Amino acid sequence: MATRYVMSIDQGTTSTRCIIFDQQGRLVSVTQREHRQHFPQPGWVEHDAVEIWRNLERIAPEALRQAGVGLEQVAAIGIANQRETTLVWDRHTGVPLRRAIVWQDTRTTALVDELAARPEASMVQKRCGLPLATYFSAPRIRWLLDEVPGLRERAERGEVLFGTMESWLIWNLTGGPDGGLHLTDVTNASRTLLMDLTTLEWDDDLLDFFGVPRAMLPQIRPSTETYGVARTVLPGVRIGAALGDQQAALFGQTCFAPGEAKCTYGTGGFLLLNTGKDPVRSTHGLLTTVGYQVGAEPAVYALEAPIAVTGALVQWFRDGLGLINSAPEIETLAKTVDDNGGCYIVPAFAGLFAPHWRSEARGVIVGLTSYITKGHLARAVLEATAWQTREVVDAMNADSGLALRGLKVDGGMTADNLLMQCIADVLDVPVVRPMVAETVSLGAAYAAGLAVGYWPDLEGLRRNWHRAAQWLPAMDPARRESEYDNWRRAVERTFGWLQPRR
Amino acid sequence: MPGPVQSIQRGAAILRLLARSSGKLGVGEIATSLGLPRGTAHGLLRTLQLVGFVEQDSATGKYQLGAALLHLGTSYLDVNELRSRAINWADALAARSCESVKIGTVLDGQVLVVHHVFRPDDTLQTLDVGSLMPMHATALGKVLLAFDSGAGAALGNGPLEAFTRRTIVAPKDLTRSLAGIREVGWAAQVEEMTVGEAGIAAPIRGHGGLVVGAIGISGAVERICDAKGQPNTALVTFVRDAARAVSRDLGAARW
Numbered sequence: 001m002a003t004r005y006v007m008s009i010d011q012g013t014t015s016t017r018c019i020i021f022d023q024q025g026r027l028v029s030v031t032q033r034e035h036r037q038h039f040p041q042p043g044w045v046e047h048d049a050v051e052i053w054r055n056l057e058r059i060a061p062e063a064l065r066q067a068g069v070g071l072e073q074v075a076a077i078g079i080a081n082q083r084e085t086t087l088v089w090d091r092h093t094g095v096p097l098r099r100a101i102v103w104q105d106t107r108t109t110a111l112v113d114e115l116a117a118r119p120e121a122s123m124v125q126k127r128c129g130l131p132l133a134t135y136f137s138a139p140r141i142r143w144l145l146d147e148v149p150g151l152r153e154r155a156e157r158g159e160v161l162f163g164t165m166e167s168w169l170i171w172n173l174t175g176g177p178d179g180g181l182h183l184t185d186v187t188n189a190s191r192t193l194l195m196d197l198t199t200l201e202w203d204d205d206l207l208d209f210f211g212v213p214r215a216m217l218p219q220i221r222p223s224t225e226t227y228g229v230a231r232t233v234l235p236g237v238r239i240g241a242a243l244g245d246q247q248a249a250l251f252g253q254t255c256f257a258p259g260e261a262k263c264t265y266g267t268g269g270f271l272l273l274n275t276g277k278d279p280v281r282s283t284h285g286l287l288t289t290v291g292y293q294v295g296a297e298p299a300v301y302a303l304e305a306p307i308a309v310t311g312a313l314v315q316w317f318r319d320g321l322g323l324i325n326s327a328p329e330i331e332t333l334a335k336t337v338d339d340n341g342g343c344y345i346v347p348a349f350a351g352l353f354a355p356h357w358r359s360e361a362r363g364v365i366v367g368l369t370s371y372i373t374k375g376h377l378a379r380a381v382l383e384a385t386a387w388q389t390r391e392v393v394d395a396m397n398a399d400s401g402l403a404l405r406g407l408k409v410d411g412g413m414t415a416d417n418l419l420m421q422c423i424a425d426v427l428d429v430p431v432v433r434p435m436v437a438e439t440v441s442l443g444a445a446y447a448a449g450l451a452v453g454y455w456p457d458l459e460g461l462r463r464n465w466h467r468a469a470q471w472l473p474a475m476d477p478a479r480r481e482s483e484y485d486n487w488r489r490a491v492e493r494t495f496g497w498l499q500p501r502r
Numbered sequence: 503m504p505g506p507v508q509s510i511q512r513g514a515a516i517l518r519l520l521a522r523s524s525g526k527l528g529v530g531e532i533a534t535s536l537g538l539p540r541g542t543a544h545g546l547l548r549t550l551q552l553v554g555f556v557e558q559d560s561a562t563g564k565y566q567l568g569a570a571l572l573h574l575g576t577s578y579l580d581v582n583e584l585r586s587r588a589i590n591w592a593d594a595l596a597a598r599s600c601e602s603v604k605i606g607t608v609l610d611g612q613v614l615v616v617h618h619v620f621r622p623d624d625t626l627q628t629l630d631v632g633s634l635m636p637m638h639a640t641a642l643g644k645v646l647l648a649f650d651s652g653a654g655a656a657l658g659n660g661p662l663e664a665f666t667r668r669t670i671v672a673p674k675d676l677t678r679s680l681a682g683i684r685e686v687g688w689a690a691q692v693e694e695m696t697v698g699e700a701g702i703a704a705p706i707r708g709h710g711g712l713v714v715g716a717i718g719i720s721g722a723v724e725r726i727c728d729a730k731g732q733p734n735t736a737l738v739t740f741v742r743d744a745a746r747a748v749s750r751d752l753g754a755a756r757w
Contacts, residue, residue, distance in 0.1 A: 026594055027590055326580065326586075328583040329582060329583060414589075415582070436593055466622035467622075468596065468622070
């Protein structure tokens with residue numbers, strides 16, 4: 001029998017990628033295509049969902065070709081996706097009504113303020129585990145319903161469908177207007193503000209609160225389950241999983257036991273801690289979310305700490321300041337000096353996420369003297385990611401009552417050795433990178449393979465996990481404390497910068 | 503300070519002339535334009551052709567600027583960028599070969615380890631990134647010596663340091679070994695650095711095929727080599743495939 005493989009589709013914020021994995025979880029081929037970022041107004045970020053679909057139509061067959069793998073050798077497809085990005089489309093034509101509103105988009109600020117002022121607003125976090133914020137999907141659906149003429153009526157009649165990106169891709173893969181399956185998974189649904197975190201169903205009170213008609217919503221399914229068979233692009237192949245990208249990374253890092261945590265460093269940073277079968281309510285500014293649900297088993301919950309800006313600060317250093325030509329060169333530049341020279345950068349570009357949640361904060365560079373060179377700035381850029389990680393780890397330890405003993409890391413920034421050492425130093429725990437840095441894609445593949453029996457169980461997946469690199473803490477404790485104190489004082493200086501409009 | 507070197511001035515003039523002209527130029531046109539004897543112009547052109555700065559059209563015999571010249575300003579590759587671009591393939595190589603993987607570049611006549619992936623058996627291992635290794639006694643180093651003509655300059659002409667009794671110490675033996683490496687496209691070392699250890703490496707090429715580094719595996723000699731003490735052919739294939747995959751990502755079309 002020919003060797004079989006699993007394909008993952010990672011529909012991310014800047015690009016869509018297809019990766020083929022073998023049974024040992026090893027990467028066989030990778031294809032990728034970026035899509036355009038549309039910024040029609042300050043604070044608005046949009047993606048063309050049709051462009052994203054066309055990209056997938058191109059790169060999926062390409063990945064098979066590169067690997068020399070036939071369709072019949074693909075055991076299943078797993079999808080990981082950018083979360084909270086909101087799309088509505090016509091059920092009969094398959095045409096999106098507007099461009100997708102991306103998770104970074106803050107156009108719903110006024111709407112969220114208005115909703116938060118209502119007496120029932122306190123119910124939202126209790127029911128869905130998330131604070132009422134522009135970050136999540138429901139306010140975006142409401143904005144579209146208010147903004148697009150006739151949309152509400154059509155949505156109530158079920159002529160218009162809502163979905164995050166995994167719903168859009170699954171619907172198109174399974175036939176689109178011609179009988180496409182309209183579904184989402186629990187992890188993605190848990191990011192809408194519309195799902196009850198304990199029943200894992202759309203909640204009528206939340207639907208009423210946001211004014212979202214149930215008829216437009218996809219069916220909520222486990223993360224790992226054979227949803228159906230693709231009819232186009234990869235015809236005949238089973239679709240076995242869908243997870244939000246950060247949850248997929250948790251799965252790919254095989255954080256299957258309560259207390260296991262991973263941090264993914266991309267444009268932003270996302271620390272997720274497995275908390276087991278019961279949701280843990282945070283009192284330190286963290287989000288309660290669904291980690292994954294394997295078939296009919298009970299859901300596994302997670303505490304999540306999103307950091308808005310990590311890699312994006314390096315991109316700004318490259319594109320905004322032009323001090324480096326490529327992102328990895330930040331390490332070369334940072335190594336031209338021994339320390340930050342007393343300089344700190346707090347990248348509150350659009351406010352601060354966990355654990356502060358200060359939308360009015362804006363970025364600062366403090367400690368500038370004539371001594372500071374671009375090398376010191378490069379170091380401050382990397383240290384910003386490390387200290388932001390420290391802040392959320394402290395919050396997580398406080399919420400869970402456990403002290404983190406080690407951190408599994410992944411994402412593009414793990415190629416930066418200086419940064420990884422710096423994170424180990426400021427957290428004072430070992431930092432470990434797994435053999436497959438592409439954990440988002442690997443998690444989607446694992447989940448899909450599990451659904452179709454390509455991998456037997458979670459233990460089998462765990463055996464595929466291997467340490468590729470490890471950084472041990474080597475910082476003087478007194479210096480760690482004084483640097484952390486400096487960082488905290490720098491963060492305070494970002495607060496309250498943006499003043500309410502008069 | 504010595505005066506300007508005439509042949510370099512003339513070579514530069516030829517390159518400027520070729521850059522200015524829209525089509526290709528014959529040796530006669532070049533000699534006339536620059537007021538050089540035909541034989542001198544021909545000698546200069548042959549040398550420029552040898553280093554890839556000019557190319558000759560095989561049908562017409564006329565000359566134009568070479569591809570190597572066009573990439574001259576952009577061929578520098580930051581080592582951290584090399585790691586970033588190679589990380590997925592280095593991981594896959596470690597997973598496939600079950601050995602530790604290193605990527606090296608040349609730094610002052612030694613191999614600088616720019617990336618290291620642990621052997622995937624979850625034993626305690628330390629990250630070697632930033633350490634230096636000798637060129638002539640490692641597979642990575644021999645690949646770099648074989649494919650980077652500048653890399654060997656620092657080795658000098660005298661005998662090389664012996665780490666084991668199998669280390670290649672005579673320069674003429676090393677030269678012969680490097681010629682063999684160029685021929686097959688990969689290198690191995692068997693107990694040349696440390697008794698009981700062996701390694702296999704292959705070149706990573708960037709734009710235009712320029713060798714920018716080497717990727718390889720190393721480990722216990724009984725795992726790396728077969729019963730006859732020859733490098734395991736399956737492992738050689740894994741290493742060469744990984745090197746090709748990284749090269750492809752870096753834009754080296756032909757490898």
